[in-house]
Amino acid sequence: MAETSTNGPMLAADGTPLKQSLAKALKRQKRMALLLIAPLLIFVLVSFIMPIGSMLMRSVQNTAGTDYVPDILPNVVVALEDWDPATGELPSEAAFKAMAIDFAAAFENKQHTQLGRRFNYETPGMSSLFRKSGRPISRLKIDQVTDFKSELIGMDKDWGKIEYWATIKANSGYYTASYYMAAFDAERTLDGVQMKEPDQRIYQKLMIRTLWLSALITLCTLAVGYPVAWLLADLPLRTSNLLMILVLLPFWTSLLVRTSAWKILLQEQGVINDIWVAIGFTERLSLINNQLGVVIAMTHILLPFMILPLYSVMKTIPPSYLRAAKSLGADNTTAFLRVYFPQTLPGIGAGALLTFILAVGYFITPELVGGADGTFISNRIYFQFSSMGNWGLAAALGTIMLLIVLLLYYVYDKLVGIDNVKLG
């Protein structure tokens, strides 16, 4: 050893320096490992990261159909550059002419209604104007018309509405903040960006409701699941396995079936209300199609996600600790609060985090049993996505929700520490 080190670097069998050779081998190993996980990596990238990324991008892209708005209205964008809607005057003749030219081209490419739909998200009425104007504007002889302003306004008086032109100007860039404004219940008016009337702020309300109900549901699963998990961890294996099947059985049943079962149980002419009336009460209870129904059904559905982490943590706590506490003079409450409970905290953390995050994104159950006041933000996102086709707003709402959950995760990490979470 000493000899070789004095004669320069240590050499491997083939004469290359050992350090290099080792690094090479390590590199090869790493490459092999990467190759091994490559299929999974590519799969996650292609089916998860990229679609989510492209969806999130939609929340800021200012598109109508597949093309960007400024690409469809290139002349209008230029012509409106110097126009200030706050003056209260209509844009110049040049802007009207640019609109006629761009509009005719958009009509040719069948883009004019998509453009109308895009602007209609901001200002109701524009979709109808754009659809109706398609054919008439395309028939204009551009080089023969002298007064485009009166020509267009004569065609449809709505072309003379300043707020329509203001909307076009405000949404003529490649990127837009208007989806996020809508998601935060703000709107662009002639006096700048303003919050909507308090009773029109639906997304704020839905966001708060989603978080609050999810927290409540998490608490309920904890209250119901904690004793069950303790029982399971405390019983001899044979009995606890049997009981575990009872916990898992609903877990393996279709979500829709479980939700529908709650519908049958909770509705006004349902099983629970029938029993309630049979034992002498006259007033039937409203247990479903409201927030109560959502809390009941979702607590049941998410229960296994709380019980399983709790169980796996409790299983590792030796029963002798409690006995030791008692033999040292603690009563039952003190023994539980100071010895047993602190040791189950990692399980509570894991269960609560899991349940809460699942609850925030829940969709089917609130849709089916939520009625008017029990729906979640996810139901609204779906509605915007599938019924209204407003992917931008849906993406903005989704992004905000994602950020809120990440923020909560961060706060949780700071308060409890994510290392203290145990899934078993």
Add this chain to the structure above:
Amino acid sequence: MKLTKMMMTTTALTLAAGAAFAESHGSMAGEMTVVSWGGAYQNSQVKAYIEPYQAMNDGLKVITDESSAEAVTKLRAMAEAGNITWDVVDVVAADAMRLCDEGLAMEIDPDTMLADAPDGTKAADDFGDLMVSSCFVPQIVYSTTFGYRTDLLPEAPTSVCDIFDTEKFPGKRSLEKRPIGNMEWALICDGVAIDDVYTTLETPEGVAQAFAKLDTIKDNVVWWSAGAETPQLLADGEVTIGSTYNGRLFSAIAEQGQPIGMLWDWQMFDLDGWIIPANLPAERQARALDFLKFATDTQRLADQAKFISYGPARASSAPLVGKHAELGIEMAPHMPTDPNNAKNTFLFNYDWWASYRDDLDAQFQAWLLK
């Protein structure tokens, strides 16, 4: 975006390779994908149109799909990917107009592409006003209207405004969880003339008026989002009156024998029909057009009414509507277009709602949350 495109193209190539093996008849494709709404409605189409058409075209393979509810979104995605896998698509009129405007549906010339009535009436005249878009071949007229429990109410409601009278007609109501229909009914029952309904709804005061009327029954409403919910709620006695599509109520009444009555007053008409996606390969387009011509002729539209209580869109089909194929009851009195049922009606105003739906929907949602 690019990646999805690539993946879809690969799928397209695989599919195309499969289709190449399919037997071809002359210049028409040997395979056809028909998209509709599923359930009893699609069954009626299979029995009235597809099976007879297959009997005439030996070896034709028909694939049925139930994606009509997402037709617009899916056709957009298919067009973006450059691979359209559907041949004939059943959509509501509003969706047909959107697809036509965006160039996703092909234009249909009624004179050359559709069959004339047996008495020689031109197809365009036979369908009349119902051809609301140049890409759309109307098939049925359906309505959204009310059904009520005959045994749970002290007397039968006769006016749509009876749904706002919770004293005379106790119990809960089920209404669709969207402004369309509900806003119009609220205004009509608050004394607004039918011709003024939409101009009233354009003003904030008009919207407030409609919500104020709906407020009077808000605590007694169960909101539905799928057409099957109201028949179920009525059958369970959860609600005593509820709105849904008339065909659903017919099947609850006639096929399941539920104690439910029909309230036709101010039913809201809507149309459903076919479109053919734009830019199909020539063979497939020829096949789709051939099928469309057959499936929308006078006799075929009348045949469909044997299976479901939706009114045929051709004037010449009405006299041919016969008895239910299995129950043997006369179908005509159950049609929304029957003169006895169609005393007070209004047609879903596509154009108006296309402009105001986003806005009113947000307000409706805010109202629900209050």
